Amino acid sequence: MTFMNTPVEFTARVVESFGRRAIVRTADGERLPAELFGKRLSIVCGDEVNVRMPRPVAAAAGDEPRIVSVQPRRTLLQRTDSRGRNEPLASNLTLLAIVVAPEPPTDPYMVDRYLAGAAYAHIDGAIVVNKSDLDSSSTLGEAVEEYRRAGYPVLTVSALNSHAIDDLRAFLKGKTTMFAGQSGVGKSTLTNALIPDLERQTRTLSDSTGEGRHTTVSTALFRMPGGGELIDSPGVRDFAPALVSDAVVQRGWPEIVAAAPQCRFANCLHLREPGCAVIAGIDAGTLSARRYESYKRLLNIMRDLAPDYERRK
Numbered sequence: 001m002t003f004m005n006t007p008v009e010f011t012a013r014v015v016e017s018f019g020r021r022a023i024v025r026t027a028d029g030e031r032l033p034a035e036l037f038g039k040r041l042s043i044v045c046g047d048e049v050n051v052r053m054p055r056p057v058a059a060a061a062g063d064e065p066r067i068v069s070v071q072p073r074r075t076l077l078q079r080t081d082s083r084g085r086n087e088p089l090a091s092n093l094t095l096l097a098i099v100v101a102p103e104p105p106t107d108p109y110m111v112d113r114y115l116a117g118a119a120y121a122h123i124d125g126a127i128v129v130n131k132s133d134l135d136s137s138s139t140l141g142e143a144v145e146e147y148r149r150a151g152y153p154v155l156t157v158s159a160l161n162s163h164a165i166d167d168l169r170a171f172l173k174g175k176t177t178m179f180a181g182q183s184g185v186g187k188s189t190l191t192n193a194l195i196p197d198l199e200r201q202t203r204t205l206s207d208s209t210g211e212g213r214h215t216t217v218s219t220a221l222f223r224m225p226g227g228g229e230l231i232d233s234p235g236v237r238d239f240a241p242a243l244v245s246d247a248v249v250q251r252g253w254p255e256i257v258a259a260a261p262q263c264r265f266a267n268c269l270h271l272r273e274p275g276c277a278v279i280a281g282i283d284a285g286t287l288s289a290r291r292y293e294s295y296k297r298l299l300n301i302m303r304d305l306a307p308d309y310e311r312r313k
Contacts, residue, residue: 017047022067043070055302079146093128093177098111101130105140116251176221253295255287264276
């Protein structure tokens with residue numbers, strides 16, 4: 001591999017990372033393997049980084065370009081593990097699109113946590129239903145209607161329907177989107193439908209490392225035709241957003257945020273406080289009782305994990 005036409009130091013985008021190595025995309029679209037320089041440096045897919053080329057002699061000996069620093073991230077999506085540690089997933093996103101389908105059965109509480117995590121990171125959220133003939137009376141159909149009422153964009157698509165794919169592509173144009181959701185809901189199928197040259201882009205990534213790409217364990221960024229970028233991520237069985245304070249948890253529920261100004265107390269957490277407009281909305285049926293239960297569950301998760309988090313600060 002030669003780097004004759006590449007500047008000594010340049011800015012690039014991380015399109016895939018694994019351990020201490022990554023694939024970066026230069027401004028002219030070339031993909032290069034790179035390694036991290038410095039033990040404290042960490043990167044995630046989507047990062048914009050500064051890369052330094054090896055000297056000619058070192059390059060001839062097989063040395064790779066080095067990532068020497070990460071530029072400030074506009075957004076950072078994170079999740080929390082069982083010990084309360086924050087794990088970065090992807091950076092510089094503008095949209096988190098949660099893909100759901102009738103099969104496998106969707107856990108709406110996990111979808112709620114994805115949407116909350118996006119909100120905490122100042123990333124827009126949307127629902128993509130990978131089944132155009134969804135029965136609105138089904139459990140998933142009812143959950144989808146809850147998201148619509150809460151104000152989230154909902155797109156119903158099928159990888160076999162070219163018009164629906166075109167509509168989805170138009171919605172994603174100009175955005176940096178990450179597909180998230182359980183394994184088996186069709187994220188990879190939708191990604192292939194949205195990006196006709198995905199196989200070529202994937203092959204280029206594999207060629208850059210000399211290894212096959214394992215889509216089930218790595219996160220990778222691809223360009224979409226017509227504009228926009230798509231981050232394809234592994235499926236997960238569970239998700240909890242990065243730790244936030246009690247007062248911030250409610251920001252992941254736009255319908256609660258909208259009702260909160262009517263509460264008697266400005267610091268209302270919408271649990272048992274008198275004069276709570278959210279509880280009144282639940283009792284009146286104008287707010288989703290299931291979504292409210294989901295809010296309380298996440299609040300409890302954050303409180304359970306907070307002591308471990310505080311001890312490590």
